[in-house]
Amino acid sequence: xxxxxxxxxxxxxxxxxxxxxxxxxxxxxxxxxxxxxxxxxxxxxxxxxxxxxxxxxxxxxxxxxxxxxxxxxxxxxxxxxxxxxxxxxxxxxxxxxxxxxxxxxxxxxxxxxxxxxxxxxxxxxxxxxxxxxxxxxxxxxxxxxxxxxxxxxxxxxxxxxxxxxxxxxxxxxxxxxxxxxxxxxxxxxxxxxx
Amino acid sequence: xxxxxxxxxxxxxxxxxxxxxxxxxxxxxxxxxxxxxxxxxxxxxxxxxxxxxxxxxxxxxxxxxxxxxxxxxxxxxxxxxxxxxxxxxxxxxxxxxxxxxxxxxxxxxxxxxxxxxxxxxxxxxxxxxxxxxxxxxxxxxxxxxxxxxxxxxxxxxxxxxxxxxxxxxxxxxxxxxxxxxxxxxxxxxxxxxxxxxxxxxxxxxxxxxxxxxxxxxxxxxxxxxxxxxxxxxxxxxxxxxxxxxxxxxxxxxxxxxxxxxxxxxxxxxxxxxxxxxxxxxxxxxxxxxxxxxxxxxxxxxxxxxxxxxxxxxxxxxxxxxxxxxxxxxxxxxxxxxxxxxxxxxxxxxxxxxxxxxxxxxxxxxxxxxxxxxxxxxxxxxxxxxxxxxxxxxxxxxxxxxxxxxxxxxxxxxxxxxxxxxxxxxxxxxxxxxxxxxxxxxxxxxxxxxxxxxxxxxxxxxxxxxxxxxxxxxxxxxxxxxxxxxxxxxxxxxxxxxxxxxxxxxxxxxxxxxxxxxxxxxxxxxxxxxxxxxxxxxxxxxxxxxxxxxxxxxxxxxxxxxxxxxxxxxxxxxxxxxxxxxxxxxxxxxxxxxxxxxxxxxxxxxxxxxxxxxxxx
Numbered sequence: 001x002x003x004x005x006x007x008x009x010x011x012x013x014x015x016x017x018x019x020x021x022x023x024x025x026x027x028x029x030x031x032x033x034x035x036x037x038x039x040x041x042x043x044x045x046x047x048x049x050x051x052x053x054x055x056x057x058x059x060x061x062x063x064x065x066x067x068x069x070x071x072x073x074x075x076x077x078x079x080x081x082x083x084x085x086x087x088x089x090x091x092x093x094x095x096x097x098x099x100x101x102x103x104x105x106x107x108x109x110x111x112x113x114x115x116x117x118x119x120x121x122x123x124x125x126x127x128x129x130x131x132x133x134x135x136x137x138x139x140x141x142x143x144x145x146x147x148x149x150x151x152x153x154x155x156x157x158x159x160x161x162x163x164x165x166x167x168x169x170x171x172x173x174x175x176x177x178x179x180x181x182x183x184x185x186x187x188x189x190x191x192x193x194x
Numbered sequence: 195x196x197x198x199x200x201x202x203x204x205x206x207x208x209x210x211x212x213x214x215x216x217x218x219x220x221x222x223x224x225x226x227x228x229x230x231x232x233x234x235x236x237x238x239x240x241x242x243x244x245x246x247x248x249x250x251x252x253x254x255x256x257x258x259x260x261x262x263x264x265x266x267x268x269x270x271x272x273x274x275x276x277x278x279x280x281x282x283x284x285x286x287x288x289x290x291x292x293x294x295x296x297x298x299x300x301x302x303x304x305x306x307x308x309x310x311x312x313x314x315x316x317x318x319x320x321x322x323x324x325x326x327x328x329x330x331x332x333x334x335x336x337x338x339x340x341x342x343x344x345x346x347x348x349x350x351x352x353x354x355x356x357x358x359x360x361x362x363x364x365x366x367x368x369x370x371x372x373x374x375x376x377x378x379x380x381x382x383x384x385x386x387x388x389x390x391x392x393x394x395x396x397x398x399x400x401x402x403x404x405x406x407x408x409x410x411x412x413x414x415x416x417x418x419x420x421x422x423x424x425x426x427x428x429x430x431x432x433x434x435x436x437x438x439x440x441x442x443x444x445x446x447x448x449x450x451x452x453x454x455x456x457x458x459x460x461x462x463x464x465x466x467x468x469x470x471x472x473x474x475x476x477x478x479x480x481x482x483x484x485x486x487x488x489x490x491x492x493x494x495x496x497x498x499x500x501x502x503x504x505x506x507x508x509x510x511x512x513x514x515x516x517x518x519x520x521x522x523x524x525x526x527x528x529x530x531x532x533x534x535x536x537x538x539x540x541x542x543x544x545x546x547x548x549x550x551x552x553x554x555x556x557x558x559x560x561x562x563x564x565x566x567x568x569x570x571x572x573x574x575x576x577x578x579x580x581x582x583x584x585x586x587x588x589x590x591x592x593x594x595x596x597x598x599x600x601x602x603x604x605x606x607x608x609x610x611x612x613x614x615x616x617x618x619x620x621x622x623x624x625x626x627x628x629x630x631x632x633x634x635x636x637x638x639x640x641x642x643x644x645x646x647x648x649x650x651x652x653x654x655x656x657x658x659x660x661x662x663x664x665x666x667x668x669x670x671x672x673x674x675x676x677x678x679x680x681x682x683x684x685x686x687x688x689x690x691x692x693x694x695x696x697x698x699x700x701x702x703x704x705x706x707x708x709x710x711x712x713x714x715x716x717x718x719x720x721x722x723x724x725x726x727x728x729x730x731x732x733x734x735x736x737x738x739x740x741x742x743x744x745x746x747x748x749x750x751x752x753x754x755x756x757x758x759x760x761x762x763x764x765x766x767x768x769x770x771x772x773x774x775x776x777x778x779x780x781x782x783x784x785x786x787x788x789x790x791x792x793x794x795x796x797x798x799x800x801x802x803x804x805x806x807x808x809x810x
Contacts, residue, residue: 011412011762019326019407026399030437037441037484041477045456050472122453124471129454133445 024171028178031141035182038133039189045126046193052125054117056190057110063103064187070099071180074149078173084163086156093153096176100146103183107135127194134186138179145179148172225336227328228753232335233314234646237639239342240306241720246349247297248713254290257282259706261690261699275354284687288357289375291685293349295360296383298628300390301345303493305338307635308432311496312401312425314642318744319419321410321761323754326403330396337393341386348382356383359685361486364457364478368449371463380450384443391436391443398436401429410743412763417782419742419767420513423520424499427527428492434531435488442481449473476541483534490627491530495523497634498565498594501587503767504641505569507740508584509576510778512768515568522561529558539610548607555605562598566591577771577778581738582656586637589664590630596668597626600675615685618678621671629667636663636719643723644737648750649730655722659715666712673701741767741781 045051077092111132114120119128152172155161161169226232253272256263266280275286313331317324325331348355357375358367362383370377405426409418418426445456449470457478458470506513513519535543535551569591578584600622603609613619636659643651682695689695689702736745743763747755761783769780775792786793787801 011764012414013411014409014413016407016409019403022407023326023330023399023403026402026433027395030395030399030433033434033437034441037438037481038445041441041445041456041481044477044480045474048472048474048477050459124455124469126454126456126472129448129456133448137444 018167020167021171021174024174028175031178031182034137035134035186038130038137039186042126042130042189043193045130050125052119052123052127053194054119054128056131056194057113057117059106059110059113060187060190063106063110064184066099066103066106067180067183070096070103071177073099074173074176078166078169081156081161081166081169082163086159086162089156089161089169090153093149093156097146097149097153100142100149104139104142104146107139110135131190134190138183138186141182142179145176148175225332227324227332229313229317229325229328229331230646230751230755232331233310235335236305236309236313236338237646239339240302240310240635241723243297243301243306243342244716245720246346247294247302248716250290250294250297252710252713253282254287254294255706255709257287257687258689259703259709261688285357285374286354287687288359288373288685289354289379292357292359292375293355296345296356299360299489299493300387301342303628303631303635304394304432304489305390307631307638308425308428308492308496309335309338309397310635311421311500311638311642312397312429314646315421315744316401316404316425317408318645318747318751318755319422319742320405320408320413321743321756321763322404322408323756323760325400326408327400331400334393334396334400337389337396341389341393344382344386344389348379348386351378351382353377353379355379361479361482362446363482364446364449364475365461368446368458369461369463369468370450384447384450387443388440391440394432394436398429398432401425402433405429410760410763417763417766420502420516420519420523421496421499421742423523424495424502427523428495428499431488431492431495431527431530435485435492438481439485442478442485445481446478476538476543479538479541480535483537484531486537487534488530490623491526493631494627494634495526497590497631497638498523500634500638500641501569501590503740503742504583504587504637505572505591506768506770507641507738507779508579508581508587509573510579510770511572511576512766512770513568514571514574515564516766516768518564519568522564525561526558529554529561533558536605536607536610539607540614545607552605552607556602558605559598559602562594566595566598579738581640582651582653582660583637583641583738585657585660585664586633586640589660590633590637592664593625593630593633593667597622597624597630601626612681613678615683616678617674617682617684620684621674621678624671624674625667629671633663639723641738642744643726643730644733645744645747645751647727647730648733649726650733650737651722651726651730655718659718659722662715662718663712666708666715669708670705670712673705677701736781739777739779741769741779743782746781746783 073092073095077089077096080086080088080092114128114131119125119131121129121132123129149172152161152168155168222228223231226235253268256265264280265276265282268282269276272282272286275283277283313325316322345355353374355375356362356367356379357373358380362380366372367376367380370380405418405422445454448454449457453470455470455473457475458468458473459475461468461470502513502519533551533555535547536555539548539551573588600618604613604619604622640651640656643649677695677698680695680698682689682692682698689698733749735749738745743761746761748757763782764785765780765782767782769775769782769792771778772780772789772792775789780789780792786797790798790801793801
């Protein structure tokens, strides 16, 4: 900081965030736009008629609880990192991954439940096809979230996550919370608009 | 404070690299993470696509201008697409117009323009060592490259490339039975575009992050060059609109390959009903144009930004209405998302909705007119230096005006009933978006060539290139207005089948000859470009006596751009011909305290405050 006074008029440093975190937020914006487009398409399609109404799979409710829990454990992992509780970071990340995988399994079960109720992906009723697209695309993003969790877990094993080095776990947490929020949005959307 | 820490960390990081850096050919020129090399890769790929896309337009112009001509001599290039009677195959004609549109809009004027100049100028003009993530930037280029390869392959397959128009409306694009181009060609188109969207998003995220977070000291938003503002807003538009195209394409892929009915309903082919029911083709149009319209501004805004910079520099005057320019670009950005349905006035959409979209569309004329006014008032009474870049920028303003005026007609939902999908539309968007953006790109190349390659382009060849292109483009697109008003639809294979249009045969031949001339003139540019890379005159440090930071780098800037510390910024980038100043330009990194003779009253106060703060 001392050398700055050499200049006669020192311009102010510019406002800035951590670039990688910022880029993650922009990535999230692009995912939001993708799902905003698809859910708007759903509303437009619905107003056209030829719409099949059916019961949402009961698994969805259970899954919503599971993913909310996983957000909680993710947050506990982050708090542990802030307090340098290295063991707990690892455990909580593992629990989050397991909950994430359980959620995916639950989504798969929901698909078979849909098929049992004669709601198919390939059909003349877009309402059914859309549910598969929503859950499938969300699941795909969730897989990327789990990969991110595993990478974060790997760094926690190497002792690279602690109170002085929080960027990675913060980014992982942001992404994971977002994916949970995205599911909540899709679930509520379907509840209201089906 | 946190921000300085980040910046310092990055600086340290880059300096560390500089010591251990041993570039071999592959890391330096092929898998490079240096924004300058990536920009050049985008430029060269863009030029390659421009030649292909432009060449395609000549082939269909030959068909339109000279419907009786023997095209047997094209057989070595087009093979079986020339029929046994020596004519262009009508299906391939449709493929040509489709691919011309796709290539020009996405590969040349999006990737070639934004990819080149955003990559090249953002770090150099805001004072950053490189992009926020060099690796992501490299990925962005290579996704574009793979997307290009897929699209290029699709040109050579048996059933021909995608042929349903660049807007790929279903059901035409969704059913392989509909036309041969909707088979494998369409599949490859979708794959290529999906990769392209990934590339654009990676690039755009990087541009926005870099502009917001990596600006040098003093480079506040109010001191950013207008180029950077334009690139920034372009990237924002891309980030918000391209995912929507991905969504639209995804549903189209499901309809094509999995049998869903998002877009398909009540279709009979050869007397037989398809099983698909309940889909809505208009849904696709909504989703497509939600990208498609902002895409117009993705193409145009960078060109307008480049023009602002070049016109101010070469008029030796501050840009007129700097803030008005920024506000109008912001206005255009916001409005670009709420006008998409003006492409669909005749799609059977609710006419009340149409009148709302008409109102919003016509509002865009306001910020556009503000920008034009500001360009003209910047030129007004300036000490204009007619470099080739300046000529191309003025040419852009001309196209923007003459193409923009017809926008008032076609944006009107009642007049659009007559003009929709006629050559009037073709003339309108080729002038206002196609040619304007293309001129912006050329202006940018002429202006920043000395920085890119350390050598000068020949300006005499530049002048010849400009005048033939400028006159040629008007000769091509101006007559099309008449053909369009007469009602001739675009994408039709032949005029001569209809008596009503036989009076336009001469005019069409004229347009085709002009197109050939204009295309030919681009080879002057190509020669100039490639010759000057190796043999051009060595460029001085600041050949255009310009204010922005890129001209403070060495003649051939290395990795990290500035050998020493990054210069700080003390003033806006448009201090040209400031009264009292020694020179007619004061670069952005010169402190106010060094120019007491030209400081304005409020600036003198800044200097005093700065001195006080320096003492304490």
